[in-house]
Amino acid sequence: MFEQFVAFVRELYRVQPEEFIPLHVPRFWGNEKKYVLDCIDSTFVSSVGEYVNRFERMMAEIAGTKYAVATVNGTNGLQVALRIAGVVPGDLVVTQPLTFIATCNAIRYQGADPLFVDVDESTLGLSAAKLESFFEEVTYLNNQGECIHQASGKRIAACVPMHTFGHPVEIDTIASICQKNQVPLIEDSAESLGSYYRNQHTGTFGLAGVFSFNGNKTVTCGGGGAIVTNDEVLAAKAKYLTTQAKVPHAWEYVHDEIGYNYRLPNINAALACAQLEQLPLFLSRKREVAESYGQYLTSLGQNFVREPEAAASNYWLNAILLRDREERESFLEYTNKSGVMTRPVWQLMHHLPMFKNCLREDVVVAEKLADRLVNIPSSVPEN
Numbered sequence: 001m002f003e004q005f006v007a008f009v010r011e012l013y014r015v016q017p018e019e020f021i022p023l024h025v026p027r028f029w030g031n032e033k034k035y036v037l038d039c040i041d042s043t044f045v046s047s048v049g050e051y052v053n054r055f056e057r058m059m060a061e062i063a064g065t066k067y068a069v070a071t072v073n074g075t076n077g078l079q080v081a082l083r084i085a086g087v088v089p090g091d092l093v094v095t096q097p098l099t100f101i102a103t104c105n106a107i108r109y110q111g112a113d114p115l116f117v118d119v120d121e122s123t124l125g126l127s128a129a130k131l132e133s134f135f136e137e138v139t140y141l142n143n144q145g146e147c148i149h150q151a152s153g154k155r156i157a158a159c160v161p162m163h164t165f166g167h168p169v170e171i172d173t174i175a176s177i178c179q180k181n182q183v184p185l186i187e188d189s190a191e192s193l194g195s196y197y198r199n200q201h202t203g204t205f206g207l208a209g210v211f212s213f214n215g216n217k218t219v220t221c222g223g224g225g226a227i228v229t230n231d232e233v234l235a236a237k238a239k240y241l242t243t244q245a246k247v248p249h250a251w252e253y254v255h256d257e258i259g260y261n262y263r264l265p266n267i268n269a270a271l272a273c274a275q276l277e278q279l280p281l282f283l284s285r286k287r288e289v290a291e292s293y294g295q296y297l298t299s300l301g302q303n304f305v306r307e308p309e310a311a312a313s314n315y316w317l318n319a320i321l322l323r324d325r326e327e328r329e330s331f332l333e334y335t336n337k338s339g340v341m342t343r344p345v346w347q348l349m350h351h352l353p354m355f356k357n358c359l360r361e362d363v364v365v366a367e368k369l370a371d372r373l374v375n376i377p378s379s380v381p382e383n
């Protein structure tokens with residue numbers, strides 16, 4: 001099957017024999033050069049300018065939210081969203097063990113600790129059922145209406161599900177569980193631009209959602225992020241915190257809180273605007289790639305990861321679920337040696353030294369998936 005797979009990927013991407021096939025590369029087919037040059041000509045290349053405002057309007061329109069706030073990257077966007085949600089040092093933030101490190105780093109930037117709840121095999125993301133029993137069994141609401149983790153006495157200040165590889169979690173159920181337990185919901189939608197759950201864009205089910213425009217994401221601007229929300233106060237606070245907590249004044253430098261220099265530069269936003277114009281094209285081509293993989297791998301008796309029920313995935317990174325860790329190792333070995341880039345899923349967060357002592361529930365499904373999940377080439381094909 002390995003040899004057939006490599007041949008199939010070579011045909012899918014129509015490359016020369018021996019040519020290396022990366023996991024995910026950006027495509028600059030639209031107005032990228034035009035907008036970047038225009039931005040340079042305008043001299044507004046930094047944190048003020050027309051493109052960064054336009055990028056925010058485009059993102060709000062795509063997500064279907066009232067507001068979008070541009071940030072330098074997704075990780076910092078998450079940190080700001082957590083801070084506005086009220087996460088402070090000593091708090092706990094519920095998330096999944098199967099995620100990219102940025103989710104947990106952002107939680108730590110706020111001085112809080114992640115608490116891990118298992119994922120579902122059908123979504124690869126936070127399990128709604130397990131989240132519900134977690135709240136029912138080991139937390140309670142105190143007199144101030146705060147959700148407290150019984151054993152540690154710590155406050156659960158937020159819940160951060162992540163839409164793995166672009167596949168939406170059961171976000172409507174998760175949102176109502178969070179609401180019932182009075183825990184703010186921040187979606188790590190870094191990977192899920194263009195992914196919908198029941199026709200609603202991911203990132204819009206809770207207090208805020210955060211997207212990433214890093215080089216390997218579906219749409220890139222070199223580095224960048226966006227916080228989306230329908231909450232006017234939250235949006236204004238996000239803009240203020242990401243611009244050094246500057247209070248508007250005609251000439252004085254008034255700052256009344258510790259803020260950040262986290263606003264996306266206009267020159268990156270120029271690139272982002274050009275890329276976002278091509279999002280529908282990228283999404284439809286990525287869906288075609290996923291369909292080809294799905295058909296072919298199923299015919300080989302392999303387990304291709306498909307979008308969950310009720311969801312439309314952006315198929316950011318395609319994935320295959322191998323039999324066990326041993327088969328995973330030989331697959332990685334063979335494909336990478338043959339010039340077809342494949343990568344195992346991230347190591348589980350609680351296996352890393354910084355998070356190994358964090359609280360966690362039973363995470364058997366994540367453990368099982370981590371042994372078997374491999375990402376395969378997923379760029380938008382050239383033609």
Ligand SMILES: *Cc1c(COP(=O)(O)O)cnc(C)c1O
Pocket residue numbers: 073074075076099100102103162188190191211212213214223224225
């Ligand atoms: C890419 C990513 C981020 C953060 O993105 P940057 O823009 O690179 O900071 C956060 N969470 C997840 C799950 C990601 O994949």
